[in-house]
Amino acid sequence: MNHKAQYIQPPILEMSEATVRRDGINILDRFSLTIRMNENTAIIGPNGSGKSTFIKLITQDIYPIANKNGAPPVRMFGKNHWILEELKSKLSIVSSDLQNSFLHNTKEGHISGLDVVVTGFFSSLRLFPHQTISDEQYGKAKDALILMNATHLADKFLDEMSTGEVRRVLISRALVTNPEVLILDEPTTALDFVARHKFMEQIRKVVQNDTTLILVTHHIEEVIPEIERIVLLKNGRKAFDGSKKEILNSENLSDIYDHPVKLNGNNKLFKVHVD
Numbered sequence: 001m002n003h004k005a006q007y008i009q010p011p012i013l014e015m016s017e018a019t020v021r022r023d024g025i026n027i028l029d030r031f032s033l034t035i036r037m038n039e040n041t042a043i044i045g046p047n048g049s050g051k052s053t054f055i056k057l058i059t060q061d062i063y064p065i066a067n068k069n070g071a072p073p074v075r076m077f078g079k080n081h082w083i084l085e086e087l088k089s090k091l092s093i094v095s096s097d098l099q100n101s102f103l104h105n106t107k108e109g110h111i112s113g114l115d116v117v118v119t120g121f122f123s124s125l126r127l128f129p130h131q132t133i134s135d136e137q138y139g140k141a142k143d144a145l146i147l148m149n150a151t152h153l154a155d156k157f158l159d160e161m162s163t164g165e166v167r168r169v170l171i172s173r174a175l176v177t178n179p180e181v182l183i184l185d186e187p188t189t190a191l192d193f194v195a196r197h198k199f200m201e202q203i204r205k206v207v208q209n210d211t212t213l214i215l216v217t218h219h220i221e222e223v224i225p226e227i228e229r230i231v232l233l234k235n236g237r238k239a240f241d242g243s244k245k246e247i248l249n250s251e252n253l254s255d256i257y258d259h260p261v262k263l264n265g266n267n268k269l270f271k272v273h274v275d
Contacts, residue, residue, distance in 0.1 A: 010078025018073040029236040045233030092174035095185035113153035117141040120173040144172040
């Protein structure tokens with residue numbers, strides 16, 4: 001029943017011939033992609049392949065060129081236009097831009113891990129005196145920290161945390177409103193391989209809790225077993241798209257990275273060896 005229900009619902013994301021141009025160059029070139037509920041997907045590509053532009057289209061930080069055929073280049077949950085606050089109740093994004101915004105904001109004053117999570121209810125970077133926070137909201141914030149194994153960070157100031165700790169807190173913030181979809185943009189950048197593995201194990205728990213994951217990355221090691229679909233990008237275009245078994249292989253990776261890559265995989269972790 002649940003399997004059928006996901007196809008009755010409108011797709012999370014529909015991009016149709018989406019093109020983004022900067023300085024006369026197509027950063028994203030006639031990009032088409034549909035992702036449905038419960039379709040955990042990894043979008044993988046080297047630097048400059050269009051991953052960041054893809055994220056910024058979703059967050060409406062940039063807009064695509066209008067299609068000549070009149071079709072909307074980007075639709076979310078079946079809508080051409082949406083109120084951003086309404087969208088945030090269904091979908092949460094954790095990106096390096098968000099992390100940088102929070103860390104920049106802490107220069108003007110400390111904010112604890114728990115309060116960072118609570119800001120998720122208001123889609124803000126800080127808490128303000130006029131905001132009323134209920135015991136229920138604090139309870140949900142603590143539950144979100146528990147899910148990310150980050151309760152020890154509740155009273156720690158954000159600007160005193162390691163990169164991995166900040167990521168855990170920000171994902172707890174993203175989960176506090178129980179979004180249907182979580183989008184992670186390069187979630188383990190700057191983490192060592194041990195921290196990366198532990199971090200992705202926590203993400204697995206989130207996905208197993210019935211949250212649809214869209215992972216945008218160039219780290220193959222982040223492809224957790226719950227991800228079934230792989231989209232490989234190259235030069236702003238979709239080079240390969242299909243099941244993990246079909247798409248994630250040495251030949252395809254060598255193609256998009258323009259360098260020989262040998263991929264060894266098992267059910268839990270992928271490792272890349274560059275010759």
